[in-house]
Amino acid sequence: MGLMSESVSVRCPSCRREHVYAAPSYPCVCGAPVAPPLDPRGVATVVTHRVWDEDWIAVRCAACGRLDEWPYPELGCPCGTLLRIPVAGAEPTAEPAPRTTKVRADVEGRPAFQPVTIRTARDAVTAAALYLRWLGYRDIRRADQRPPSGIGLAARGILAQVDPTVRPASLRDVECLWLTAMTETTECVYFSLAGYTDDARARADALGIPLFVLDLTGTPQPVNDLADQLDAAGS
Structure with a gap:
């Protein structure tokens, strides 16, 4: 997944177990890695049911300034609890991303697709x-x-x-x-x-x-x- 963000300490509210978590980075269309900025002072919340809009977060690419939506950082505790990791400075999703020139596969410079491992x-x-x-x-x-x-x-x-x-x-x-x-x-x-x-x-x-x-x-x-x-x- 490329570069990783800084690690934060996360406590599971169900079993009180401590975890060290770093959010995975995803490739922006410009090729630069993008990762949600984690809030080290925040408190993880338990995910009890899925809401599509809450599964994604707007993150701005530091390299080109593009605002895109990426998967919200989550952590599965061994006790069975799914934790949503707090994010610092989340941006509103209503702002449109800056226009960029689309780079096709037959044009030199298109970044390679970076997959996410499928477990669920x-x-x-x-x-x-x-x-x-x-x-x-x-x-x-x-x-x-x-x-x-x-x-x-x-x-x-x-x-x-x-x-x-x-x-x-x-x-x-x-x-x-x-x-x-x-x-x-x-x-x-x-x-x-x-x-x-x-x-x-x-x-x-x-x-x-x-x-x-x-x-x-x-x-x-x-x-x-x-x-x-x-x-x-x-x-």
Whole structure:
């Protein structure tokens, strides 16, 4: 994940165990590492249920000044408690990021994609969101319509489905994504942790849907030619 931020001491409010935590850094579109600034005087809070807006935090790149949203720093305590780590000087998310020139894969200087290791379903969604951002999509958010399986992500010009289950995505899954994208007049892409059935792959090719498999390193691997093209050219 690149450079790490300064370490802070974190006490679990459930078992009182002390931890030393450093937030992982993520690559900005300019290539510089970005990490949420941790608050050493703050108190960790327990995550009891997921709220999409609370899972992301706006962080400004010190190198280019770009403001983007990144996963909120969290720590899993061995006692089973999930802790949200306090962040210093969080910026509002409403401010738009400065305009930058998109760098495509065929242009020298495009930074390499930096994955996030997949251990949980949330990690799979984070990996897909980071990859979409790397492709050039901005303002990634939870999709308005919930798919029949997995998690839906949306950005300007794209609708993505992330399936973190252990079963291969089916023909119905692919067709439902395509129908939803058609109603919203947008392109779509599918990310699956367990791959796809043969008929799902054939249907995706016919409908023009790029298919990716998320490996455990968090790197999306193209499954069909459409995914290869998207990976090479970006959004």
